[in-house]
Amino acid sequence: MEELARLAGVSKGAVSLALNGKPGVGPETRGRILRLAETYGYTGRGRAAAAEANATTLRFLVFTNAGLVHEEYYQQPFFRELIHHIEERCRMGGYSLMFSALEEKNYEQGIQSVMEEPTSGVILLGTSLDAARIADIADKLPGLIVLDTCFDALPVHFVEINNYMGAYQAGTYLTGHGHRRIGYIASEERIHNFGERQRGFMDAMAEARVEIPGSSLLAVPPTLFSSQGPLRDKLQRLKDSGQPFPTAFFCECDYIAISAIKALGELGFSIPEDVSVIGFDNINESQIVAPELTTVHVEKERMAAWAVDLFTASLHRQPAVSTKVKVDTLFIERASCRRLEPSAD
Structure with missing residues:
Protein backbone atom coordinates (compact mmCIF):
# COMPACT_ATOMS: atom_id res chain seq x y z
CA MET A 1 0.00 0.00 0.00
CA ASN A 162 -42.35 12.11 4.97
CA ASN A 163 -41.70 15.09 2.72
CA TYR A 164 -45.35 16.07 2.56
CA MET A 165 -45.63 16.27 6.33
CA GLY A 166 -42.50 18.38 6.76
CA ALA A 167 -43.51 21.00 4.21
CA TYR A 168 -47.07 21.05 5.54
CA GLN A 169 -45.63 21.73 9.02
CA ALA A 170 -43.61 24.65 7.60
CA GLY A 171 -46.64 26.10 5.84
CA THR A 172 -48.94 25.92 8.86
CA TYR A 173 -46.19 27.45 11.01
CA LEU A 174 -45.93 30.49 8.74
CA THR A 175 -49.67 31.07 8.43
CA GLY A 176 -50.06 30.49 12.16
CA HIS A 177 -47.49 33.22 12.77
CA GLY A 178 -49.46 35.77 10.78
CA HIS A 179 -47.72 35.54 7.40
CA ARG A 180 -49.97 36.04 4.38
CA ARG A 181 -47.46 37.26 1.77
CA ILE A 182 -45.41 34.11 1.36
CA GLY A 183 -42.86 33.12 -1.28
CA TYR A 184 -41.76 29.64 -2.37
CA ILE A 185 -38.21 28.93 -3.57
CA ALA A 186 -37.98 25.61 -5.39
CA SER A 187 -35.14 23.57 -6.83
CA GLU A 188 -34.71 23.70 -10.59
CA GLU A 189 -33.95 19.97 -10.45
CA ARG A 190 -37.24 18.18 -9.82
CA ILE A 191 -37.23 14.92 -7.89
CA HIS A 192 -39.83 12.94 -5.95
CA ASN A 193 -38.88 14.55 -2.63
CA PHE A 194 -39.29 18.10 -3.87
CA GLY A 195 -42.59 17.30 -5.53
CA GLU A 196 -43.97 15.99 -2.24
CA ARG A 197 -42.68 19.05 -0.37
CA GLN A 198 -44.39 21.36 -2.81
CA ARG A 199 -47.63 19.40 -2.50
CA GLY A 200 -47.56 19.55 1.31
CA PHE A 201 -46.76 23.25 1.45
CA MET A 202 -49.40 24.21 -1.09
CA ASP A 203 -52.03 22.18 0.76
CA ALA A 204 -51.18 24.15 3.92
CA MET A 205 -51.58 27.39 1.95
CA ALA A 206 -54.93 26.29 0.57
CA GLU A 207 -56.24 25.43 4.04
CA ALA A 208 -55.23 28.89 5.27
CA ARG A 209 -56.64 30.51 2.11
CA VAL A 210 -53.28 32.00 1.23
CA GLU A 211 -52.47 32.37 -2.46
CA ILE A 212 -48.87 32.58 -3.62
CA PRO A 213 -48.60 34.80 -6.73
CA GLY A 214 -46.54 33.57 -9.65
CA SER A 215 -43.97 36.34 -9.08
CA SER A 216 -43.20 34.85 -5.64
CA LEU A 217 -42.63 31.33 -7.00
CA LEU A 218 -38.90 31.13 -7.71
CA ALA A 219 -36.65 28.26 -8.85
CA VAL A 220 -32.87 28.03 -8.49
CA PRO A 221 -30.12 25.39 -8.56
CA PRO A 222 -30.31 23.36 -5.33
CA THR A 223 -26.69 23.77 -4.22
CA LEU A 224 -25.29 26.60 -2.15
CA PHE A 225 -22.60 27.97 -4.44
CA SER A 226 -24.56 27.75 -7.68
CA SER A 227 -27.85 29.07 -6.29
CA GLN A 228 -26.84 32.30 -4.58
CA GLY A 229 -26.15 34.42 -7.68
CA PRO A 230 -29.29 33.43 -9.63
CA LEU A 231 -31.41 33.73 -6.49
CA ARG A 232 -30.10 37.21 -5.71
CA ASP A 233 -30.96 38.32 -9.24
CA LYS A 234 -34.50 36.94 -9.00
CA LEU A 235 -35.06 38.50 -5.60
CA GLN A 236 -33.78 41.82 -6.92
CA ARG A 237 -36.28 41.72 -9.77
CA LEU A 238 -39.07 40.89 -7.32
CA LYS A 239 -38.00 43.78 -5.10
CA ASP A 240 -37.94 46.18 -8.06
CA SER A 241 -41.29 45.03 -9.43
CA GLY A 242 -43.29 47.33 -7.17
CA GLN A 243 -45.36 44.42 -5.88
CA PRO A 244 -45.55 43.77 -2.11
CA PHE A 245 -42.47 41.78 -1.13
CA PRO A 246 -43.07 38.46 0.73
CA THR A 247 -42.72 38.54 4.51
CA ALA A 248 -41.54 34.91 4.44
CA PHE A 249 -40.03 32.31 2.11
CA PHE A 250 -40.16 28.54 2.29
CA CYS A 251 -37.20 26.85 0.60
CA GLU A 252 -37.20 23.24 -0.59
CA CYS A 253 -33.85 22.47 1.05
CA ASP A 254 -31.44 24.03 3.54
CA TYR A 255 -28.88 24.81 0.84
CA ILE A 256 -31.41 27.05 -0.91
CA ALA A 257 -32.50 28.56 2.42
CA ILE A 258 -28.91 29.46 3.37
CA SER A 259 -28.47 31.03 -0.08
CA ALA A 260 -31.71 32.96 0.46
CA ILE A 261 -30.53 34.35 3.80
CA LYS A 262 -27.27 35.54 2.22
CA ALA A 263 -28.92 36.93 -0.91
CA LEU A 264 -31.61 38.77 1.05
CA GLY A 265 -28.94 40.26 3.30
CA GLU A 266 -27.04 41.54 0.26
CA LEU A 267 -30.25 43.23 -0.91
CA GLY A 268 -30.63 45.07 2.38
CA PHE A 269 -33.19 42.85 4.09
CA SER A 270 -32.79 41.89 7.72
CA ILE A 271 -33.59 38.28 8.71
CA PRO A 272 -36.06 37.74 10.36
CA GLU A 273 -37.10 41.37 11.02
CA ASP A 274 -37.94 42.02 7.35
CA VAL A 275 -38.25 38.51 5.93
CA SER A 276 -38.55 35.08 7.56
CA VAL A 277 -36.88 32.03 5.97
CA ILE A 278 -37.55 28.30 6.46
CA GLY A 279 -35.48 25.43 5.05
CA PHE A 280 -35.76 21.64 4.93
CA ASP A 281 -33.33 18.84 5.99
CA ASN A 282 -31.70 20.29 9.14
CA ILE A 283 -28.14 19.78 7.92
CA ASN A 284 -25.39 20.72 10.38
CA GLU A 285 -24.74 23.96 8.49
CA SER A 286 -28.23 25.19 9.40
CA GLN A 287 -26.91 26.00 12.88
CA ILE A 288 -23.80 27.80 11.58
CA VAL A 289 -25.53 30.36 9.36
CA ALA A 290 -26.56 33.63 11.03
CA PRO A 291 -29.30 33.75 12.07
CA GLU A 292 -29.67 30.03 12.77
CA LEU A 293 -32.09 28.48 10.32
CA THR A 294 -35.64 27.45 11.14
CA THR A 295 -36.03 24.17 9.27
CA VAL A 296 -37.60 20.72 9.01
CA HIS A 297 -35.56 18.01 10.69
CA VAL A 298 -35.11 14.76 8.77
CA GLU A 299 -34.43 11.68 10.90
CA LYS A 300 -31.41 10.46 8.93
Whole structure:
Protein backbone atom coordinates (compact mmCIF):
# COMPACT_ATOMS: atom_id res chain seq x y z
CA MET A 1 0.00 0.00 0.00
CA GLU A 2 2.89 2.36 0.73
CA GLU A 3 4.31 1.65 -2.73
CA LEU A 4 0.91 2.26 -4.36
CA ALA A 5 0.62 5.55 -2.46
CA ARG A 6 4.04 6.62 -3.73
CA LEU A 7 3.25 5.66 -7.32
CA ALA A 8 -0.14 7.41 -7.26
CA GLY A 9 1.15 10.47 -5.43
CA VAL A 10 -1.43 10.15 -2.65
CA SER A 11 -1.55 9.18 1.02
CA LYS A 12 -1.73 5.58 2.24
CA GLY A 13 -5.17 6.41 3.64
CA ALA A 14 -6.40 7.41 0.17
CA VAL A 15 -5.16 4.09 -1.18
CA SER A 16 -7.07 2.24 1.54
CA LEU A 17 -10.29 4.14 0.76
CA ALA A 18 -9.98 3.44 -2.96
CA LEU A 19 -9.18 -0.25 -2.61
CA ASN A 20 -12.04 -0.83 -0.18
CA GLY A 21 -14.61 1.07 -2.25
CA LYS A 22 -15.21 3.73 0.41
CA PRO A 23 -16.01 7.41 -0.21
CA GLY A 24 -13.39 10.05 0.48
CA VAL A 25 -11.39 10.10 -2.77
CA GLY A 26 -12.41 11.53 -6.12
CA PRO A 27 -13.27 9.26 -9.07
CA GLU A 28 -10.11 10.13 -11.04
CA THR A 29 -7.85 9.38 -8.06
CA ARG A 30 -9.75 6.18 -7.30
CA GLY A 31 -9.39 5.02 -10.91
CA ARG A 32 -5.67 5.77 -10.95
CA ILE A 33 -5.11 3.80 -7.74
CA LEU A 34 -7.13 0.81 -8.95
CA ARG A 35 -5.30 0.74 -12.29
CA LEU A 36 -1.95 0.79 -10.50
CA ALA A 37 -3.10 -1.95 -8.14
CA GLU A 38 -4.05 -4.12 -11.12
CA THR A 39 -0.83 -3.34 -12.98
CA TYR A 40 1.37 -4.24 -10.01
CA GLY A 41 -0.70 -7.23 -8.90
CA TYR A 42 -1.78 -5.90 -5.52
CA THR A 43 -3.97 -8.48 -3.71
CA GLY A 44 -4.07 -7.14 -0.16
CA ARG A 45 -6.39 -8.29 2.59
CA GLY A 46 -8.96 -5.56 1.89
CA ARG A 47 -9.41 -6.62 -1.73
CA ALA A 48 -9.50 -10.28 -0.86
CA ALA A 49 -12.14 -9.69 1.78
CA ALA A 50 -14.26 -7.67 -0.64
CA ALA A 51 -13.96 -10.39 -3.25
CA GLU A 52 -15.26 -12.99 -0.82
CA ALA A 53 -18.50 -10.99 -0.38
CA ASN A 54 -19.68 -13.15 2.47
CA ALA A 55 -23.14 -13.17 4.04
CA THR A 56 -22.40 -10.14 6.22
CA THR A 57 -21.49 -7.74 3.39
CA LEU A 58 -23.85 -4.94 2.44
CA ARG A 59 -23.25 -2.70 -0.58
CA PHE A 60 -24.17 1.01 -0.60
CA LEU A 61 -24.78 1.82 -4.26
CA VAL A 62 -24.80 5.36 -5.68
CA PHE A 63 -25.16 6.61 -9.24
CA THR A 64 -23.32 9.91 -9.44
CA ASN A 65 -23.94 12.84 -11.77
CA ALA A 66 -27.62 11.96 -11.58
CA GLY A 67 -29.41 15.18 -10.67
CA LEU A 68 -28.55 16.21 -7.12
CA VAL A 69 -26.04 13.41 -6.55
CA HIS A 70 -22.63 14.70 -7.60
CA GLU A 71 -19.26 12.92 -7.87
CA GLU A 72 -18.32 14.20 -4.42
CA TYR A 73 -21.69 13.12 -3.00
CA TYR A 74 -20.11 12.00 0.29
CA GLN A 75 -19.18 15.64 0.96
CA GLN A 76 -22.76 16.91 0.51
CA PRO A 77 -24.09 17.49 4.04
CA PHE A 78 -27.31 15.47 3.82
CA PHE A 79 -25.66 12.43 2.22
CA ARG A 80 -22.62 12.69 4.47
CA GLU A 81 -24.78 12.43 7.59
CA LEU A 82 -26.88 9.63 6.11
CA ILE A 83 -23.79 7.58 5.21
CA HIS A 84 -22.38 8.06 8.70
CA HIS A 85 -25.52 6.58 10.26
CA ILE A 86 -25.55 3.65 7.82
CA GLU A 87 -21.94 2.88 8.74
CA GLU A 88 -22.78 3.02 12.45
CA ARG A 89 -25.79 0.73 12.03
CA CYS A 90 -23.74 -1.78 10.05
CA ARG A 91 -21.05 -1.72 12.71
CA MET A 92 -23.63 -2.42 15.40
CA GLY A 93 -24.91 -5.40 13.41
CA GLY A 94 -21.45 -6.76 12.64
CA TYR A 95 -21.80 -6.19 8.89
CA SER A 96 -19.18 -5.08 6.39
CA LEU A 97 -20.17 -2.13 4.24
CA MET A 98 -18.91 -1.75 0.68
CA PHE A 99 -19.32 1.47 -1.31
CA SER A 100 -19.91 1.53 -5.05
CA ALA A 101 -20.17 4.88 -6.83
CA LEU A 102 -21.02 4.54 -10.52
CA GLU A 103 -21.49 7.28 -13.08
CA GLU A 104 -25.02 7.48 -14.43
CA LYS A 105 -23.71 7.95 -17.99
CA ASN A 106 -22.01 4.53 -17.71
CA TYR A 107 -25.07 2.85 -16.23
CA GLU A 108 -25.04 -0.42 -18.21
CA GLN A 109 -21.35 -1.06 -17.64
CA GLY A 110 -21.59 -0.07 -13.98
CA ILE A 111 -24.58 -2.22 -13.09
CA GLN A 112 -22.94 -5.19 -14.82
CA SER A 113 -19.85 -4.80 -12.64
CA VAL A 114 -22.04 -4.81 -9.53
CA MET A 115 -23.79 -7.99 -10.71
CA GLU A 116 -20.43 -9.67 -11.25
CA GLU A 117 -19.33 -8.88 -7.68
CA PRO A 118 -22.39 -9.94 -5.66
CA THR A 119 -22.97 -9.11 -2.02
CA SER A 120 -25.75 -10.30 0.25
CA GLY A 121 -27.65 -7.02 0.03
CA VAL A 122 -27.73 -3.61 -1.67
CA ILE A 123 -28.93 -0.24 -0.38
CA LEU A 124 -29.42 2.10 -3.32
CA LEU A 125 -29.39 5.87 -2.88
CA GLY A 126 -32.44 6.66 -4.97
CA THR A 127 -32.67 10.42 -4.44
CA SER A 128 -32.44 11.47 -8.09
CA LEU A 129 -33.47 8.24 -9.84
CA ASP A 130 -36.79 7.80 -11.59
CA ALA A 131 -39.15 4.84 -11.35
CA ALA A 132 -37.99 3.22 -14.59
CA ARG A 133 -34.34 3.26 -13.54
CA ILE A 134 -35.10 1.85 -10.10
CA ALA A 135 -37.31 -0.87 -11.59
CA ASP A 136 -34.46 -1.95 -13.88
CA ILE A 137 -31.94 -2.02 -11.01
CA ALA A 138 -34.37 -4.03 -8.86
CA ASP A 139 -34.74 -6.61 -11.66
CA LYS A 140 -30.98 -7.07 -11.73
CA LEU A 141 -30.38 -6.91 -7.94
CA PRO A 142 -33.06 -8.90 -6.08
CA GLY A 143 -33.75 -7.80 -2.51
CA LEU A 144 -32.82 -4.20 -3.28
CA ILE A 145 -33.50 -1.54 -0.61
CA VAL A 146 -33.97 1.99 -1.97
CA LEU A 147 -33.25 4.96 0.28
CA ASP A 148 -34.51 8.56 0.06
CA THR A 149 -37.29 8.22 -2.49
CA CYS A 150 -40.41 6.11 -3.07
CA PHE A 151 -42.56 4.94 -5.96
CA ASP A 152 -45.67 3.29 -4.63
CA ALA A 153 -46.35 1.11 -7.68
CA LEU A 154 -42.96 -0.66 -7.61
CA PRO A 155 -42.69 -3.93 -5.61
CA VAL A 156 -39.42 -2.79 -4.03
CA HIS A 157 -38.32 -1.96 -0.47
CA PHE A 158 -38.28 1.84 0.02
CA VAL A 159 -37.29 4.01 2.99
CA GLU A 160 -38.18 7.68 2.53
CA ILE A 161 -38.79 10.95 4.37
CA ASN A 162 -42.35 12.11 4.97
CA ASN A 163 -41.70 15.09 2.72
CA TYR A 164 -45.35 16.07 2.56
CA MET A 165 -45.63 16.27 6.33
CA GLY A 166 -42.50 18.38 6.76
CA ALA A 167 -43.51 21.00 4.21
CA TYR A 168 -47.07 21.05 5.54
CA GLN A 169 -45.63 21.73 9.02
CA ALA A 170 -43.61 24.65 7.60
CA GLY A 171 -46.64 26.10 5.84
CA THR A 172 -48.94 25.92 8.86
CA TYR A 173 -46.19 27.45 11.01
CA LEU A 174 -45.93 30.49 8.74
CA THR A 175 -49.67 31.07 8.43
CA GLY A 176 -50.06 30.49 12.16
CA HIS A 177 -47.49 33.22 12.77
CA GLY A 178 -49.46 35.77 10.78
CA HIS A 179 -47.72 35.54 7.40
CA ARG A 180 -49.97 36.04 4.38
CA ARG A 181 -47.46 37.26 1.77
CA ILE A 182 -45.41 34.11 1.36
CA GLY A 183 -42.86 33.12 -1.28
CA TYR A 184 -41.76 29.64 -2.37
CA ILE A 185 -38.21 28.93 -3.57
CA ALA A 186 -37.98 25.61 -5.39
CA SER A 187 -35.14 23.57 -6.83
CA GLU A 188 -34.71 23.70 -10.59
CA GLU A 189 -33.95 19.97 -10.45
CA ARG A 190 -37.24 18.18 -9.82
CA ILE A 191 -37.23 14.92 -7.89
CA HIS A 192 -39.83 12.94 -5.95
CA ASN A 193 -38.88 14.55 -2.63
CA PHE A 194 -39.29 18.10 -3.87
CA GLY A 195 -42.59 17.30 -5.53
CA GLU A 196 -43.97 15.99 -2.24
CA ARG A 197 -42.68 19.05 -0.37
CA GLN A 198 -44.39 21.36 -2.81
CA ARG A 199 -47.63 19.40 -2.50
CA GLY A 200 -47.56 19.55 1.31
CA PHE A 201 -46.76 23.25 1.45
CA MET A 202 -49.40 24.21 -1.09
CA ASP A 203 -52.03 22.18 0.76
CA ALA A 204 -51.18 24.15 3.92
CA MET A 205 -51.58 27.39 1.95
CA ALA A 206 -54.93 26.29 0.57
CA GLU A 207 -56.24 25.43 4.04
CA ALA A 208 -55.23 28.89 5.27
CA ARG A 209 -56.64 30.51 2.11
CA VAL A 210 -53.28 32.00 1.23
CA GLU A 211 -52.47 32.37 -2.46
CA ILE A 212 -48.87 32.58 -3.62
CA PRO A 213 -48.60 34.80 -6.73
CA GLY A 214 -46.54 33.57 -9.65
CA SER A 215 -43.97 36.34 -9.08
CA SER A 216 -43.20 34.85 -5.64
CA LEU A 217 -42.63 31.33 -7.00
CA LEU A 218 -38.90 31.13 -7.71
CA ALA A 219 -36.65 28.26 -8.85
CA VAL A 220 -32.87 28.03 -8.49
CA PRO A 221 -30.12 25.39 -8.56
CA PRO A 222 -30.31 23.36 -5.33
CA THR A 223 -26.69 23.77 -4.22
CA LEU A 224 -25.29 26.60 -2.15
CA PHE A 225 -22.60 27.97 -4.44
CA SER A 226 -24.56 27.75 -7.68
CA SER A 227 -27.85 29.07 -6.29
CA GLN A 228 -26.84 32.30 -4.58
CA GLY A 229 -26.15 34.42 -7.68
CA PRO A 230 -29.29 33.43 -9.63
CA LEU A 231 -31.41 33.73 -6.49
CA ARG A 232 -30.10 37.21 -5.71
CA ASP A 233 -30.96 38.32 -9.24
CA LYS A 234 -34.50 36.94 -9.00
CA LEU A 235 -35.06 38.50 -5.60
CA GLN A 236 -33.78 41.82 -6.92
CA ARG A 237 -36.28 41.72 -9.77
CA LEU A 238 -39.07 40.89 -7.32
CA LYS A 239 -38.00 43.78 -5.10
CA ASP A 240 -37.94 46.18 -8.06
CA SER A 241 -41.29 45.03 -9.43
CA GLY A 242 -43.29 47.33 -7.17
CA GLN A 243 -45.36 44.42 -5.88
CA PRO A 244 -45.55 43.77 -2.11
CA PHE A 245 -42.47 41.78 -1.13
CA PRO A 246 -43.07 38.46 0.73
CA THR A 247 -42.72 38.54 4.51
CA ALA A 248 -41.54 34.91 4.44
CA PHE A 249 -40.03 32.31 2.11
CA PHE A 250 -40.16 28.54 2.29
CA CYS A 251 -37.20 26.85 0.60
CA GLU A 252 -37.20 23.24 -0.59
CA CYS A 253 -33.85 22.47 1.05
CA ASP A 254 -31.44 24.03 3.54
CA TYR A 255 -28.88 24.81 0.84
CA ILE A 256 -31.41 27.05 -0.91
CA ALA A 257 -32.50 28.56 2.42
CA ILE A 258 -28.91 29.46 3.37
CA SER A 259 -28.47 31.03 -0.08
CA ALA A 260 -31.71 32.96 0.46
CA ILE A 261 -30.53 34.35 3.80
CA LYS A 262 -27.27 35.54 2.22
CA ALA A 263 -28.92 36.93 -0.91
CA LEU A 264 -31.61 38.77 1.05
CA GLY A 265 -28.94 40.26 3.30
CA GLU A 266 -27.04 41.54 0.26
CA LEU A 267 -30.25 43.23 -0.91
CA GLY A 268 -30.63 45.07 2.38
CA PHE A 269 -33.19 42.85 4.09
CA SER A 270 -32.79 41.89 7.72
CA ILE A 271 -33.59 38.28 8.71
CA PRO A 272 -36.06 37.74 10.36
CA GLU A 273 -37.10 41.37 11.02
CA ASP A 274 -37.94 42.02 7.35
CA VAL A 275 -38.25 38.51 5.93
CA SER A 276 -38.55 35.08 7.56
CA VAL A 277 -36.88 32.03 5.97
CA ILE A 278 -37.55 28.30 6.46
CA GLY A 279 -35.48 25.43 5.05
CA PHE A 280 -35.76 21.64 4.93
CA ASP A 281 -33.33 18.84 5.99
CA ASN A 282 -31.70 20.29 9.14
CA ILE A 283 -28.14 19.78 7.92
CA ASN A 284 -25.39 20.72 10.38
CA GLU A 285 -24.74 23.96 8.49
CA SER A 286 -28.23 25.19 9.40
CA GLN A 287 -26.91 26.00 12.88
CA ILE A 288 -23.80 27.80 11.58
CA VAL A 289 -25.53 30.36 9.36
CA ALA A 290 -26.56 33.63 11.03
CA PRO A 291 -29.30 33.75 12.07
CA GLU A 292 -29.67 30.03 12.77
CA LEU A 293 -32.09 28.48 10.32
CA THR A 294 -35.64 27.45 11.14
CA THR A 295 -36.03 24.17 9.27
CA VAL A 296 -37.60 20.72 9.01
CA HIS A 297 -35.56 18.01 10.69
CA VAL A 298 -35.11 14.76 8.77
CA GLU A 299 -34.43 11.68 10.90
CA LYS A 300 -31.41 10.46 8.93
CA GLU A 301 -30.40 8.08 11.71
CA ARG A 302 -33.83 6.41 11.72
CA MET A 303 -33.84 6.16 7.92
CA ALA A 304 -30.45 4.45 8.04
CA ALA A 305 -31.63 2.09 10.78
CA TRP A 306 -34.70 1.03 8.79
CA ALA A 307 -32.64 0.39 5.65
CA VAL A 308 -30.07 -1.78 7.43
CA ASP A 309 -32.77 -3.57 9.45
CA LEU A 310 -34.61 -4.49 6.23
CA PHE A 311 -31.33 -6.02 5.07
CA THR A 312 -31.01 -7.91 8.36
CA ALA A 313 -34.52 -9.32 8.00
CA SER A 314 -33.80 -10.49 4.46
CA LEU A 315 -30.79 -12.52 5.66
CA HIS A 316 -33.16 -14.84 7.52
CA ARG A 317 -36.09 -14.92 5.11
CA GLN A 318 -36.88 -13.27 1.81
CA PRO A 319 -40.32 -11.66 2.30
CA ALA A 320 -43.10 -12.38 -0.16
CA VAL A 321 -44.02 -8.69 -0.33
CA SER A 322 -41.96 -5.53 -0.20
CA THR A 323 -41.98 -2.91 2.55
CA LYS A 324 -42.34 0.85 2.23
CA VAL A 325 -41.28 2.95 5.21
CA LYS A 326 -42.08 6.66 5.57
CA VAL A 327 -40.19 8.41 8.39
CA ASP A 328 -41.93 11.47 9.86
CA THR A 329 -40.26 14.85 10.22
CA LEU A 330 -39.86 17.27 13.11
CA PHE A 331 -40.21 21.04 12.79
CA ILE A 332 -37.25 22.95 14.29
CA GLU A 333 -37.90 26.56 15.29
CA ARG A 334 -34.78 28.72 15.37
CA ALA A 335 -33.97 32.39 14.76
CA SER A 336 -34.69 32.90 11.04
CA CYS A 337 -38.47 33.34 11.50
CA ARG A 338 -40.62 35.72 13.52
CA ARG A 339 -44.28 36.16 14.33
CA LEU A 340 -46.00 39.04 12.54
CA GLU A 341 -48.17 41.47 14.41
CA PRO A 342 -51.67 41.79 12.92
CA SER A 343 -50.77 45.11 11.26
CA ALA A 344 -47.45 43.90 9.79
CA ASP A 345 -48.98 42.49 6.59
